[in-house]
Amino acid sequence: MSDNNNNGEPIKVAVAKETPNTRVGVTFRQDSDEDILIHTISSDSLFANTRLQPGMEVLRVNGVDVDCLGLSAIMKLLREAPDVVSIEALAIEKESSKHPTPSAPVVTAAATRRPMDPEPSGRGFRGSNNNERGGDPTIFVAPGDAVATSVGMNGAVANAIPVASAQVMTDSHRNNGAIVTMTATPLVDHTATGAVKTDLVNSDGSVTVTATKPTVEAKTGVGLANRRGVGVVITSLKSYSIFTGTNLRDGMKILQVNGTNVEHETAEHIAMLLGSIIGDVTIVATNLYDDDGGGRTAVAVAEFHLTTVVINKPSQEAKVGLGITNKHTEYGTTVPLISNIAADGPCAQSALRVGMRMLSVNGIGCRGQHDTIAMLRVAPAGPMTIVAGPTKMLMANVTKATRDTKVGLVMQRKNDKLIVTGLPASGLFCKTDLQVGMRVLRINGIEVDALDTTEQVLQIIASAEGNVAVVAEHVAPKAVTAAPGPDLNAPPPGAPPGGEWGVGNYFGPNNGLLYCIICVFCGICGLFVLCCKNDQTAMYRAPNGIVYNTKGENMGNGSTTTFRSNPPGVQGPQHFPESDIERNCGGSHAGQRLVMIGTCISIGLSVLWVILALASGSTETTYYSGGSSCSYKYCYEWDTCYNSYNNQWESCYERNYVYRCGSC
Incomplete structure (x- = not known):
């Protein structure tokens, strides 16, 4: 673990x-x-x-300036670090030393890399004094030595120079077995001072902005994020950003940094590059438009109502008094909303209301919370125009390359409403969130309902040069009243309403398990139950207790018909509405066969038991006729014989396991 601290300076701690x-x-x-x-x-x-x-305020994590990252990106850096984790922080009460000027500028220098050993003991840096793998990744080099670079492999190292005692950050790009040698040139030839130097809009729609970073520790105030399929985009411009007040905007894609193409780099790499620069920082960025000009900014809709407010800002530093927050809509977009309005602010007496969506500030569309706050803060003194609307309003923007460019928007009037009926794939609007079936409300600030013909609307689009903004809304579907279905609980013909359906001729307990036991083990009773159950029919019991069949015939009261109500949730006439156990036991055809077989078996066993009982329990009583002759009969030990010779009953006795009556 490396833990260094100089009083009044940031603390850098590296752990393995x-x-x-x-x-x-x-x-x-x-x-x-x-x-x-x-x-x-x-x-x-x-x-x-x-x-x-x-x-403590965190300045860097693993050598990356956290000012350019969000909380999730910082946690990802810590989580994905393979061996060493370093955090550079500062006690926030020491404001005077928050951004100290280093004794030697930290620069990114060209690299001469040796082929990596199969099992390297160090970082593979020539001139590195860090010999223990997993140690502090910050190294120092002697004058004239080549040093490792921490920026990408696509040309960024050409803007660096090896200097004596240059501090080198983590090697984040390793080419195993490669030797990289490049001619070094300085990042800047001097430490520039002053405000923003360049703020240009290029012919292709991109912007080039150059601002001064006075020290290597100074923050650029630019938040970055990786966007799949797009590249690195600006997620926020902090109020203290060195690019505040320029054409650099929230949502733009970064193309170049100090002449280096970074279109295919990561947000972490660009953040590290920005953190290593001292002096002029030049960023080339572009709006997220397709090559043919199709825009991607859209927010969805409910009703049409735009509020335009013009307020007077006393000075550039004056607060407008609007609280802005982000809201995620049901259409998958994020929109800036007014969360509060200060009672003593210039907007307090305006038509703006809490919950409105911020659409534009001084004619520039609002893309998110940070973007809107930055525009409100940097707006110059004087009149400021704010346009707000409902949360679900959709505003689709496209840019025509020429006046004759086809935007691909087909519209038709239906019921006095201008409806989008087609979005050709060759047009610009097909790549926005505008959808067929939406109602068009306004085009380039003109309300289309005030126009007499569709041709006038098309003429507005055809004559527009550059941006075409369409405000639209989803048309609420017409309420459809479904035809009422049949009343399943309707009474049979002639029966009074308000009763309930069920079954009659029911015999057997409601408990399905007991019913099964009775069916299988009660012999003739089970057969009787089965026969009665097969006679169940759908019946209707009126509120007065009279039971009717499906034809409306009077079947008597509930007790004579053994009426049973339908199970909960079952409506209308039903046949055999059994419980689950009854259904598996006796209600279904398979269950009825099972009951029949069980009944036959039980009846057969009963008959066999009676036969055996009668056969085994019968004996004959032997009477002797007297005289010298005698007769005997075998009997069982529990029987007795009547001896007529001596006129008395005698018990049987055992003889070879056979019992016989007395003797002569």
Whole structure:
């Protein structure tokens, strides 16, 4: 672990992870100034016994300036670090040393890389004094030595120069077995001072902005994020950004940084590049339009009502008094909403209301919370025009390359409403969120309902040069009243309404399990139950207790018909509405066969038992006729014989397991 601290300067702590999946145990939060602070350090954290403390402002994580990253990106850096994790932080009460000027500028220099050993013991840097793998990734080099670069492999290293005691950050790009040698040139030839130097709109619609970064520690105030299939886009421009007030906007895609093409780089790489520059920082960015001009900005709709307010801003530093928040809509977009209006602000007496969506400030469309706040803050003194509308309003923008460019918007009037009926694939609007069936409300600020013909609307689009903005809404579907279905509980003909359906001729308990037991083991009773169950029919019991069949015939009262109501949720006439157990036991055809077989078996066993009982329990009583002759009869031991010779009953006795009556 490396833990260094010079009084009044940032603290840099580097720790080694035992495994790539080792938990770091540090959480972060963002304060009102949008600075990243250490929120908690758990007791089992890798940083638990270091000088890092909750509340410190985080400057860098693994050499990346966190000012350009969000909280999720910071946690991803810590989580994906393979071996060493470093955090550079500053106690926030030491504002005078928040951005100290280093004794030697930190630059990114050209690299001479040796072929990597199969099992390298160090970082593979020539001139590195870091010999232990997993140690502090910050290294120092001697004068004239080549140093490793921390920026990409696509030309960014050409803007660096090897200098004595140059501080080199983490090697984040390794080409195993490759030797990279490049001629070095300085990032800047001097430390520039002053405000924004360049703010140009190029012919292709991109912007080139150059601002001054006075020290390597100074923050650019540009938030970046990776967007799949697009590249790196600007997610926020902080109020203190060095690019505040320029044409650089939230949502733009970064194309170049100081002449280096970064279209295929990651947000972390660009953030590291911006953090290493001192002096002029030139960014080329573009709006997220397709090559043919199709825009992607759209927000969805409910009703049409735009509010335009013009307020007077006393000075550029004056607050407008609007709170802005983001809202995720049901259409998958994020829109900036007015969350509060200060009672003493210039907007307090205006038509703006909490909950409205911010559409534009001084004619520039609002793309999100940070973007809208930045525009409100940097707007110059004087009149400021704010356009707001409903949360679900859709505003689709496209840019015509020439006056004759086809925007691909087919419309037709239906019931006095101008409806989108087609969006040809060759047009520009097919790539926006505009959909067939939407109602067009306004085109380039002109309300289309005030126009007499569709041709006038098309003429507005045809004559427009550059941007074409269409405000539209989804047309609410017509309410469809479904035809009422049949009343399943309607009574049979002639029966009074308000009763209930069920079955009659029911015999057997409601408990299905007991019913099964009776059916199988009660012999003739089970057969009787089965026969009665087969006679069940749908019946209707009126409120007065009279039971009717499906033809409306009077079948008597509920007791004589053994009426049973339908199970809960079952409506109308039903045949055999059994419970689940009854259905598996006696209600279905298979169950009835099972009951029949069980009944036959039980009846047969009963008959056999009676036969055996009669056969085994019968004996004959032997009477002797007297005289010298005698007769005997075999009997069982529980029987007795009547001996007529001596006129008395005698018991049987055992003889060879056979019992016989007395003797002569």
